[in-house]
Amino acid sequence: MRILYVSTELVPYTPENTLSEASLEIPKLMHSKGNDVRIFMPRFGTINERRHQLHEVIRLSGMNMIINDMDQPLIIKVASLPNERLQVYFIDNEEYFKRKGIYANKTGEFYPDNDERSIFFVKGILETIKKLNWKPDVIHAQGWMSALMPLYLKKYYADDAFFDDVKMVFSVFDNPFEGELDEQMIEKVHFDGISKDDLKHLEKPTFENLLKVGIDNADLVVQGDEVLPQDIMDYIENSKKEFKPHQAPESLCDIYPTLCEEVE
Numbered sequence: 001m002r003i004l005y006v007s008t009e010l011v012p013y014t015p016e017n018t019l020s021e022a023s024l025e026i027p028k029l030m031h032s033k034g035n036d037v038r039i040f041m042p043r044f045g046t047i048n049e050r051r052h053q054l055h056e057v058i059r060l061s062g063m064n065m066i067i068n069d070m071d072q073p074l075i076i077k078v079a080s081l082p083n084e085r086l087q088v089y090f091i092d093n094e095e096y097f098k099r100k101g102i103y104a105n106k107t108g109e110f111y112p113d114n115d116e117r118s119i120f121f122v123k124g125i126l127e128t129i130k131k132l133n134w135k136p137d138v139i140h141a142q143g144w145m146s147a148l149m150p151l152y153l154k155k156y157y158a159d160d161a162f163f164d165d166v167k168m169v170f171s172v173f174d175n176p177f178e179g180e181l182d183e184q185m186i187e188k189v190h191f192d193g194i195s196k197d198d199l200k201h202l203e204k205p206t207f208e209n210l211l212k213v214g215i216d217n218a219d220l221v222v223q224g225d226e227v228l229p230q231d232i233m234d235y236i237e238n239s240k241k242e243f244k245p246h247q248a249p250e251s252l253c254d255i256y257p258t259l260c261e262e263v264e
Contacts, residue, residue: 001030001035001036001137001138001252001259002035002036002037002038002134002135002136002137002138003027003030003035003036003037003038003136003137003138003139003140004037004038004039004040004125004129004136004138004139004140005023005026005027005037005038005039005040005140005142006039006040006041006122006125006139006140006141006142006146006149007019007020007023007039007040007041007141007142007143007146008041008042008102008103008121008143008145008146009023009041009102009143009175010023010024010039010041010088011023011024012024012052012082013041013044013047013052013088014041014044014046014047014102017175018173018175018224018225019142019143019173019175019224022142022171022173022224023039023041023142023143024081026140026249026255027039027086028081028084028086029249029250029251030252030255031084031085031086033251033252035252037086038087038089038129038134038136039081039086039087039088039089040088040089040090040091040125040128041088041089041090041091042090042091042092042096042097042117042121043075043077043090043091043092043097044097044101044102045097045098045099045100045101046100046101046102047090049077052079053079053080054077054078054079054090055077055078055079056075056076056077057076057077057078057089060076060128060131060132061075061076063076063124063127063128063131065093065120065123065124065127067116067119067120067123067188068116068119068184068187068188068191069191072093072095072096072120073093073094074091074092074093074120074124074127074128075091075092075093076089076090076091076092076124076128077089077090077092078090089125089128091120091121091124091125091128093120093124096113096116096117096120097117099111103145103177110177110178110179112182113182114145114181114182115181115182115184115185115188115205116182116188117145118145118146118147118148118181119148119188119189119192121145121146122141122146122148122149122152123152123156123192125149126149126152126153126156126157126163130160130162135162135163135166136166137165137166137167137259138166138167138168138169138256138259139153139166139167139168139169140169140170140171140222140255141168141169141170141171141214142170142171142173142224143171143173143175143224144173144175144176144177144207144210144211144214146170146214147170147210147211147213147214148189148210148213148214149168149170149214150168150170150213150214150216150217150218151189151194151198151213151214151216151217152192152194153166153168153217154168154217155194155195155198155217156192156193156194167219167220167256167259168217168218168219168220169218169219169220169221169222169255169256169259170214170215170217170218170220170221170222171221171222171223171224172211172214172215172221172222172223172224172225172228172232172236173224173225174224174225174227174228174229176207176208176229177207178207179206180204180205180206181205181206181210182205183205185202185205186199186202186203186205189202198216198217199213201213201216208229208231208232211232211235212232212235215232215235215236215239215241216239218241219241219242219259220241220242220243220244220256220258220259221236221239221241221242221243221244222243222244222255223236223243223244223245223246224246225246226246242257242258244257
């Protein structure tokens with residue numbers, strides 16, 4: 001299987017927590033089982049490019065993303081995980097990712113454009129793999145800032161034959177933020193031609209509502225943390241989506257049971 005992993009946190013490039021550790025261990029496991037694995041994350045300004053040996057992928061230069069009617073250059077960088085034959089691709093943009101913080105500044109204030117950063121991140125990944133002509137069997141997005149990936153795959157790229165039959169997995173983690181993202185987020189996503197009928201949760205872009213957007217558009221939902229907010233657990237159950245409860249995976253089928261059966 002070709003498996004694309006999408007996360008905003010990944011050891012050793014961001015601090016250790018359940019999300020960043022899962023974003024490392026699951027791709028490593030799937031790679032060790034003989035799968036073709038790629039990982040994408042943002043190139044946050046907290047990442048030391050020299051120490052981690054990032055370099056720009058020149059053949060992917062010249063791409064631009066339209067975000068809320070603004071043209072933003074997309075830069076792709078790549079590095080290899082230490083002691084692993086696994087490549088990590090970094091989505092970069094001076095406007096969105098140069099600052100020295102992941103989601104917030106040094107005083108803890110949430111960046112007001114985190115909504116646009118999320119949109120740029122997921123659109124940039126999908127355009128990049130098209131340019132690479134690397135079609136995954138599975139896209140596995142993890143965490144709230146990747147929650148728009150299922151939406152964009154299923155709605156924005158619905159008529160793009162390149163993504164036909166790609167399965168979408170979304171892992172839900174309890175790494176919340178307080179308050180809401182920009183109140184105009186729904187308009188920014190709607191600008192991309194996605195119907196407001198598919199964006200009802202973004203009328204109030206809270207942490208839990210972003211997760212619900214990801215759940216609504218995923219083929220399989222994975223419980224990333226041992227404990228999730230009860231509201232989210234109830235929403236997953238009511239969604240009738242295929243669901244994989246939290247466990248330490250040992251094989252491909254531990255994470256992707258139905259998808260694994262299809263491949264076999």
